[in-house]
Amino acid sequence: MSESKTHYRTCNICEAMCGLEIKLQGEDILSIKGDNDDPFSRGHICPKAVALQDFYNDKDRLKTPLKRTSDGWQDISWQQAFEEIATRVRGIQDTHGPNAAGVYLGNPNAHNFGNAIMLPRFFKALGTNNRYSSASADQLPHHVASNYMLGAGMLIPIPDIDHTDFMLIIGANPLVSNGSLMTAPGVGKRLKAIQQRGGKVVVVDPRRTETAKKADQHLFIRPETDALLLLAIAHTLFDEGRVTLGHLAPLIEGLDQLEDAVKPYSPERIADACGIGADTIRGLARQLADAKSAVCYSRMGASTQSFGGLCQWLNNVLNLLTGNFDRRGGAMFPQPAFDLVRDKKGKPSSYGRHESRVRKLPFFNGEFPVATLADEILTPGEGQIRAMFTIAGNPVLSSPGGARLEEAFDALEFMVSVDIYLNETTRHADIILPATTGLEVPHYDVFFNSFAVRNTAKFSDPLFEKSPDQMHDWEILRELTLHLTGREDDGVTPEMMLDGGLRHGAYADQGMSLAHLRENPHGVDLGALQPCLEQRLQTEDGLIHIAPELYLDDLARLDASDVMSPSKDPHFPFSLISRRLPRSHNTWTQNSHRLVKGKNPCTILIHSADAKQLGLENGQTARVASPTGSIQLPVEIDDDMFESVISIPQGWGHNRQHTGMAIAEAQPGVSINDVTDSQRIDQLTGNAAFNGTRVSVQAV
Numbered sequence: 001m002s003e004s005k006t007h008y009r010t011c012n013i014c015e016a017m018c019g020l021e022i023k024l025q026g027e028d029i030l031s032i033k034g035d036n037d038d039p040f041s042r043g044h045i046c047p048k049a050v051a052l053q054d055f056y057n058d059k060d061r062l063k064t065p066l067k068r069t070s071d072g073w074q075d076i077s078w079q080q081a082f083e084e085i086a087t088r089v090r091g092i093q094d095t096h097g098p099n100a101a102g103v104y105l106g107n108p109n110a111h112n113f114g115n116a117i118m119l120p121r122f123f124k125a126l127g128t129n130n131r132y133s134s135a136s137a138d139q140l141p142h143h144v145a146s147n148y149m150l151g152a153g154m155l156i157p158i159p160d161i162d163h164t165d166f167m168l169i170i171g172a173n174p175l176v177s178n179g180s181l182m183t184a185p186g187v188g189k190r191l192k193a194i195q196q197r198g199g200k201v202v203v204v205d206p207r208r209t210e211t212a213k214k215a216d217q218h219l220f221i222r223p224e225t226d227a228l229l230l231l232a233i234a235h236t237l238f239d240e241g242r243v244t245l246g247h248l249a250p251l252i253e254g255l256d257q258l259e260d261a262v263k264p265y266s267p268e269r270i271a272d273a274c275g276i277g278a279d280t281i282r283g284l285a286r287q288l289a290d291a292k293s294a295v296c297y298s299r300m301g302a303s304t305q306s307f308g309g310l311c312q313w314l315n316n317v318l319n320l321l322t323g324n325f326d327r328r329g330g331a332m333f334p335q336p337a338f339d340l341v342r343d344k345k346g347k348p349s350s351y352g353r354h355e356s357r358v359r360k361l362p363f364f365n366g367e368f369p370v371a372t373l374a375d376e377i378l379t380p381g382e383g384q385i386r387a388m389f390t391i392a393g394n395p396v397l398s399s400p401g402g403a404r405l406e407e408a409f410d411a412l413e414f415m416v417s418v419d420i421y422l423n424e425t426t427r428h429a430d431i432i433l434p435a436t437t438g439l440e441v442p443h444y445d446v447f448f449n450s451f452a453v454r455n456t457a458k459f460s461d462p463l464f465e466k467s468p469d470q471m472h473d474w475e476i477l478r479e480l481t482l483h484l485t486g487r488e489d490d491g492v493t494p495e496m497m498l499d500g501g502l503r504h505g506a507y508a509d510q511g512m513s514l515a516h517l518r519e520n521p522h523g524v525d526l527g528a529l530q531p532c533l534e535q536r537l538q539t540e541d542g543l544i545h546i547a548p549e550l551y552l553d554d555l556a557r558l559d560a561s562d563v564m565s566p567s568k569d570p571h572f573p574f575s576l577i578s579r580r581l582p583r584s585h586n587t588w589t590q591n592s593h594r595l596v597k598g599k600n601p602c603t604i605l606i607h608s609a610d611a612k613q614l615g616l617e618n619g620q621t622a623r624v625a626s627p628t629g630s631i632q633l634p635v636e637i638d639d640d641m642f643e644s645v646i647s648i649p650q651g652w653g654h655n656r657q658h659t660g661m662a663i664a665e666a667q668p669g670v671s672i673n674d675v676t677d678s679q680r681i682d683q684l685t686g687n688a689a690f691n692g693t694r695v696s697v698q699a700v
């Protein structure tokens, strides 16, 4: 009988960084459980981690490079694939300039340290400004706020959930998402602990979510009015003399401008627009100001909307005005062992360095908004994208107005996808390069340790050796880079770069290194978050900018919009929002039978009063239409919805042409992004505005 063994690693699916204990007999996985000895996650796990074995064993997963031919997909060698790609892409760039090649990066890149470390080299080789990623359908407003207020887009304040006494959660559902820009494994327990120590959790959301149900208070809000709510709370803090800046007071610049700017937004004036009473809003301001410690945490619901930029700025403003910034129990700054925010001081950011060609949208973090990717491919002229790489992304399902990207990808001269599946996006490629995944990849969380509620570090070696003919993502990126440049390999690996960063980072004096982490397979605890902003601040003048001009200017756009007095469009009377499901991650985990079995979860949640008016019954199929498209899916009547708002899951829609993901195709759901609109963005940051898309609902 083959030997049994236990392997420890970190789950790479979502941001929570749960430690796993995997028991094996030979090559067979006996169990995947939470690792009780992981100093951070302490045994927490969710159903998705158990499915890691399904992705590894998935017979639909790609293992050989594929080339599209007139007779269908053909297996080709790696050598042939890299040579053809380099020849075609360089040919297109030689004729049409470097920007004729585009790149889209998807979410799994953030969970793969090899990619994080090797991508800059690949970008340099490709030399294009036409870079896009899922960040502009997600957290871009957080980066813009940190860039303008703190001098570095990656220096993001994280709620100190383990010590706070009052947590105001706006547009996040951590009980299902497991936390975002708040890596907090076992977030449910951490929220409960707030209540157990006498603190309070308040959730603001157009849906009474799983998180809202566990909170002390839930406030329904009309979608896209969060900026008004946050402004009114700031107004109240000034109005009632409750501003207390705390230890950062000498560093805060722009307070007078801020006070002037928030003056017009009294709770009494904006209450009706938000759907929250003025007294309740004043109460929130008082609780934030009076709690021993408090934190305001705004996430997807407040980011992927027309005023996402304003929301994330104002979120930071509230934490600053109540003295809760960089303070225990407030919004704090992790000190990761591998630090992405070092020595950025005085280095100009890329914000606004370029403008997108067609819609003149801003460039940030080295990229343009994904909402304009289809425009850049489909609009003829100098600088048009003619060749495209997608790397671990599925923008046909994930980006706003995704359906138009299918047309765009078909119009390309050449497309390459680095992925593990033949799916809705990669099926448009000319060549697909299959990467290794999950259990066969070494793991260190370069990004999520920067967003974690506790400082820890952990490295996991692969559980399974990849087969000799397979390549890791980073090896694919290296080969693409070498073939594009014609250079020789310098032998540098992501592990070497990680080791260098660890050895020269903040814990160097504690012997931090890759070898040290290998000796501690459960991970190393580096302690609770500590006030450290004065050292980590990256603004050139060393000050915190509480009222950057671009935000003050953007208030005019808020005022000119219809948020204050929404005009009900009789053709599209509903407001659409998205939701996440406990057993799926974005678009790519639906080929695990374990995760998709049971009732179809891709339903419309709608309030009973709305359903009654439309004559809709539970389980009946309804058609949801927007000015840009329509989808049909079952109705689920749910009085946890705000009236006139409907909710549909994101990440579904494996019902296009046959791809090859048999289980996903058997229960496909529909894509919410067939009705969202790529023209709806936060004009300030360019982030997609999924929330509040105007739709109609009708029985079919």
Ligand SMILES: Nc1nc2c(c(=O)[nH]1)N[C@H]1C(S)=C(S)[C@@H](COP(=O)(O)OP(=O)(O)OC[C@H]3O[C@@H](n4cnc5c(=O)[nH]c(N)nc54)[C@H](O)[C@@H]3O)O[C@H]1N2
Binding pocket: 105, 106, 107, 108, 112, 134, 137, 138, 300, 391, 392, 393, 394, 395, 397, 398, 399, 400, 418, 419, 420, 421, 423, 425, 435, 436, 437, 438, 473, 578, 579, 585, 586, 587, 588, 650, 651, 672, 673, 676, 690
């Ligand atoms: N309407 C609406 N749209 C949304 C959202 C929403 O809330 N509402 N959420 C947005 C958010 S937050 C995000 S992050 C985006 C996600 O948008 P994307 O990143 O575009 O979507 P994913 O499903 O994460 O795509 C992952 C792709 O990578 C592949 N893959 C998985 N693992 C690996 C790997 O190890 N290596 C490689 N090379 N490929 C791999 C998968 O097969 C899949 O094709 O969607 C956004 N879209």
Ligand SMILES: Nc1nc2c(c(=O)[nH]1)N[C@H]1C(S)=C(S)[C@@H](COP(=O)(O)OP(=O)(O)OC[C@H]3O[C@@H](n4cnc5c(=O)[nH]c(N)nc54)[C@H](O)[C@@H]3O)O[C@H]1N2
Binding pocket: 014, 015, 107, 138, 170, 171, 172, 173, 174, 176, 177, 178, 179, 180, 204, 205, 206, 207, 209, 221, 222, 223, 224, 225, 226, 299, 300, 301, 302, 305, 577, 578, 579, 580, 581, 582, 583, 584, 585, 586, 651, 691, 692
């Ligand atoms: N199970 C699971 N976990 C995941 C993912 C997944 O697909 N499945 N995806 C991962 C990814 S990529 C990310 S980015 C994170 C995101 O994690 P979260 O930020 O927690 O995102 P959501 O769960 O989408 O929660 C957003 C909430 O905003 C609400 N909302 C919508 N519009 C508005 C609005 O206008 N105002 C307010 N106040 N609220 C609004 C929605 O009802 C929803 O409850 O989750 C990650 N974790």
Ligand code: SF4
Binding pocket: 011, 012, 013, 014, 015, 016, 017, 018, 044, 045, 046, 047, 048, 049, 178, 185
């Ligand atoms: S919560 Fe996230 S990191 Fe933890 S086990 Fe689930 S998918 Fe993995």
Ligand SMILES: [Mo]
Binding pocket: 107, 138
């Ligand atoms: Mo995301």
